[in-house]
Amino acid sequence: MKSLRKIINIIFVIVLSSFVHLTSVQAIEPVKISSQDAALDLSRAIEIHHTDNSIFQTSTVPGPDGIVWRIEVQAKNEKFSGNWAVFSLANPTDEQIDRLIVAPHYRMAHSGFLWPDLGSARIQSITPSEGFSLDRQSSANFDIFRITLNPGAIVTFVAELNSANLPQIYLWKPEAYKDAINSYTLYHGILLGISGFLALLLTVLFVVRGTVLFPATAAIAWAVLFYIGIDFNFLNKFFAVTLTTQPIWRAGTEVALAATLFIFLFTYLCLNRWHYHFSYGAIVWTITLCGLGAFAVYDPTRAAGIARLSFGLTAVLGIILISYFSIRNYDRAIMLIPTWLLISCWCLGAYACIAGYLNNDIIQPALSGGLVLIVLLISFTVMQQTFSNDAFHEGIFSDLEQQVLAAKGAGNIIWDWNVERDRIIVHPDMKSLFGTETHKLNGPMQNWISALHHDDRERFQAVLDIILKNKKGRIDQIFRLSSGGGYYHWFSLRARPAMQKDGKITRVIGTIVNITNHKKAEERLLYDAIHDSLTGLPNQQIFFDRLQNYTSLAKANIKIRPTVFMIDFDNFRQINHKLGIAVGDTVLLIIARRLSRLINFQDTLSRLSADRFAIILLSETEPQKIAAFADRLHKTISAPIALTEKKIMLSPSIGLVTWSENRSTAKDILNDSELAMIRAKQMGGNHIEPFRPNFRTLGLEHNTMGQDVHYAIKRNEIKILYHPILNLSDGHIIGFETIVEWHHPNYGNLNISDFIQILENEQIVMDLAEFIIDNAVIDLINVQEKFFQQSFFISINLPSPEMVHPRFISQLRSTLLRHPLNKGGLMIEISEFVLRKNPEQSAHFLEQIKALGLNLALDNFGTGYSSLAYLVRYPFDMVKLDRSLISIDSPKKKLILKSIINMAIDLNLQIIAEGVENEKEAISLRQEGCKYVQSTLVTKPIAIEELITLVQNHFPYKNKP
Known part of the structure; x- marks a missing residue:
């Protein structure tokens, strides 16, 4: 009957337990302690239970009397984690034993790699199977409870946990625990002192020396100091580090370690100098780690895991880079080898610790000491690198100083x-x-x-x-x-x-x-080589190159049929003569803008010479549309040009030719278009003339003119006339300007402007220049010998931009060596038109002339757009005023003339007025300060024989015997 009641009671308890959802577990074997045990590791003697209930039941270990009791524990933490720990202790001695149960908040061993355990309060309370709950001892880094075991007692303990695991729990003898804490305190103090000293030293060195390595090294030292400060509970003395915020601080210091180590590696090896892509990668990595520091506030566990991974990757990257650079004898990498070996060993030890392979009480403080040792080695390496270089700098400073002073003296x-x-x-x-x-x-x-x-x-x-x-x-x-x-x-x-x-x-x-100005001059020189300086249009060279390309494409059966228009103005010289060169240039600019608006982007407009334009038409290929374009072209040019109070009318002669297989080369097309233009002029001008094959016969006379002038130069048929230059103060002749004239058997007397285009086309301009120089110098020597008491000069004008050529300088030098002249005996005139064609080349050309001891004159001054700038930029000695400035018909013109003369006098320039037509103009010029004139009042251009007679009449000196 009693047995039946016992069975019913057991069933009743089981059913009741199922209703109230109580948790019950079996008791475990007790750990026997003695008075001799200083410390016992209870970690393996503990059972961890995870429940959802706030009430925990368990059976006690059988006492000395063999009785097993059931104990029930109520959770005291409102935020119950559902985790319980059970262990038993036995005192087999006949003495009372006092012990401390110690559980660390953080333990590096077995803490984990990517999702580490960063520490927390481990035990909320401990309830023994007999007596009252244990008293908690005050500690910042440990959960400590004091217990007293009576002789022969066997006690079961139930610990309410605050976390899911209990990394370690020790049973310490109170005196032994105190001694252990004191010994670690000394060790911690030494490490904190060394680390703090290094951080302050490197910071001061950075302020004093300014070397970029010191802040990177100091950052590592400060990161290590904060890391061990958290580990040794040192930061609690300065900051409010609580159990809740301790994981955030710990994760933050680990992120700082990872970031500063990477920055130091990048800075020390100067990776940005090896390739700029390294800088981009470093910036991304550093910014990521900085963001990770902010992320640690929200999720310290993941932030610490990523930081540990980054630290390891940086160590591996350092091994690769240091090995690579050391093989190439990079001294910085070689000096970093010992330090990086220590870092690598530290990383292996840290990994073995957090993975649980090294699990003892010494490994964690040893790793903290290793970090301080790493900072110490890094500091020695950086200081050795920096100060050894400074010593070298001092040794060579005097030599460098001399070189620097020499360079500064040169203005560099x-x-x-x-x-x-x-x-x-x-x-x-x-x-x-x-x-x-x-x-x-x-x-x-x-x-x-x-x-x-x-x-x-x-x-x-x-x-x-x-x-x-x-x-x-x-x-x-x-x-x-x-x-x-x-x-x-x-x-x-x-x-x-x-x-x-x-x-x-x-x-x-x-x-x-x-060298910005030099580069601009080069660019301008290149631009001037293929563009017209006045209009900015492509010149003859680029026009011909494009025409060659288009004809080649046309031969390849590509649908390109270029049509060339050759345009020449019938009355343009009269505009220059009557209204001045400035007005003529303005007209050319207006025409260039009109024609530019007329063509499409694939067409080419070019200025070939003074008043000759050419167009390559690609946008139209049908004959009717080409004819329509020719009509629009004629109307565009013939439209009146309104300048001031006058309207200028131009009449163009236009020749055109379209590519065909029988004129396959660019030269053939260009010649045929020119023949068509000449035919348009022969028919009275103001006419459009398509090319016809019979024009080639009609143009033979024009083509033979090139041969005629070539033979004329060789046979001395070109005449050089001289136009005297007078001194207004006494009327004496002081010099002569050369005037070129050619008597053609068919066309009569031609001046240089009539056949200069032919000379350029035939590329014999320099032949004429050499002829003029030789004959003019010889004639001047003959005049000087006859009138030795008077000094004369002779002026040679450059009518073509092609004369601005090294060959011209060579001819001058050669002639002067054979026929030496007095200083100032020869003067070279150059017009604004020639200067504008190629300003940069002209500047070099004029400097070479000055180096030969010759004088320079600016011809037709006052008619161009940049006349004033020319006086400053180029080394002129004399200015020749154009006729358009001398013709004074209003007070405003008189004021302009006076200003120009005064300006030239202030610049130490001599002035020659050209085209003086009456005595009144001569008197007015003399009153304004002009000393010299060149006028037809005395004579027209005359030959050398007549010139000698004229000079003899002006100077009644005896001839040299």
Whole structure:
């Protein structure tokens, strides 16, 4: 009966338990302790239970009397985690034993890699099977409970946990625990002192030295200091670090360690100098880690895991880079090998610890000491690198100083790149060019490269890489630097490396020169070579090149049929003669703009010579449309041009020809279009004439003129006449201008303007120039010998831009060697038209003439758009005023003439007035300060024999015996 009641009671308890949802577990074996045990690890003697209930039941270990009791524990934490720990202790001795149960909040061993356990309060309370709940002892880093075990007692303990796991739990003898804490406190103090000292030292060195390596190294030192400060419970003394915020602080310091180690590696190895792509990767990585630091506030576990992964990847990347650069004898990489070996060993030890392979009480403080040792090695490496270079710099400073002073004395800009500090200094600064942007150039090389034009960056970086890799060479580069606003200046840099005895490059120093004006002159020279300087249209060279290309395409059966229009104005010379060259130039500009609006983008408009234009028409291929275009072309040119109070009417002679297989070359098309234009002129002008084959017979006379003038030069049939230049003060002749005249058997007397185009087409302009120079110099010597008491000069005019040629200079030099003249005996005249054709080449040409000791005169002054600029830019000695300025018919013109004369006098220029037609104009010019005139009042241009007679009448000196 009693047995039946016992069975019913057991069933009743089981049913009741199922209704009230109580958790019941079996008791475990007790851990026996003695008075001799200083510390026992209870981690393996604990059972962890996970429940959803706030009430936990378990059976006790059988006591000395063998009785098993059931105990029930109510959770005390409102935020119950559902985790319980059960363990039993037995005191088999006959003495009372006092012990401390200690559970650390954070333990690195077995904490995990990607989702680490960053620490928390582990035990909320401990309830024994007999007596009252244990008393908690005060501690910031541990959960500590004091227990007392009576002799022979066996007690079961139920611990309410705050986390899902219990990394470690120890049973300490109170005196032993106190001794252990004191010993660790001394060790912690030593590490904190060393780490704090290094952080402050490196920070001070950064402020004093300014080297970029010191802030990167100091950042690691500060990160380590904060890391061990959290680990050693040191930051609690300065900041409010609670159990809740401790994981955030710990994750933040681990992120800081990962970020500062990467920044140090990048900075120390100067990876930005090896390739600029490294800089982009470093920036992305650093920004990611900085963002990870902010993310640690929200999810410290994941942030710490990513930081640990980044730290490991940085260590692996360092091994690869240091190995690569060491093989190439990069001294910085070689010096970093011992430090990085220590970092690699530390990473292996840390991984073994967090993965649970190393699980003891020594590994965590040992790893903290390893971090301090790493910072110490890094500090020694950086200081050795920096101060050894400074010692080298002091040894060569005097030599560099002399070189720098010499360069500064020459007016150059010093460019100095300190390779070790990665700092560029430009002295004197270029503030006048770059304004407030100049400070960006004095800094890291990356700032300098960023300021380069994007087309120049890779080439410049490649030169630097080669010099640093080979440890020899020099920089000789031309590049563009941005001055802000999208504008670039051209510079030329010449520099060479300064090296130590072991071949190590410490700095690269040289000079940088602003060549912007030189580059602009080159560009202008290239532009002038293929464009007309007045209208900006393509010149004859580019016109002919394009025509050749189009004819080649037409031969290839491509649907291109170019039509060439040759345009010449019938009455343009009268406009220049009556209204002046300035008006003529204005008319040409207006015509150029009109014609530009008439054609399409695929067509070409070119100015071939003074008043001759040509068009390559590609946009129209049908005969009817070509004819319609020719009519529009004629109407466009013939439309009146309104200038001031007068209207100018032009009448064009237009010849046109379309490509066909029998005229397959560009030269044939150009010749045929010119023959058609000549035929239009022969028919009275103001006419459009398509080419017909019989024009070739009609044009034979025109084509033979080139041969005629060529033979005329060889046979001395070209006459050189002289027009006297008078001194207004006494009326004496002081010089003569050469006038070229050719008596053609069919066309009579022709002046130079009548056949200069033929000379250019036949490419015999320089033949005529050589003929003029030789004969004019010989004639001047004959006149000077007859009138030795008076000094004369002779002036040679350059009628064609093609005479601005090195061959002209050579002929002058050769003639003067054979026939020496007195200083100032020969003067070269050049007109505004010739200067505008090629300004840059003309400037060099005139400088060469001045170097020969000859004088220069600007012809037709006052009629062009840039006359005043010419007086300043070119080395002229004399100015010849155009007839349009001398004809004074209003007070305004008189004022303009007076201003020009005064300006020329202030510039120490002599003045010759051309085209004086009456005595009244001569008197007025003399009153305004003009000393010399060239006029037909005395005589027209005359031959040398008549000139000698004229001079003899003006100067009644006896001939030289």
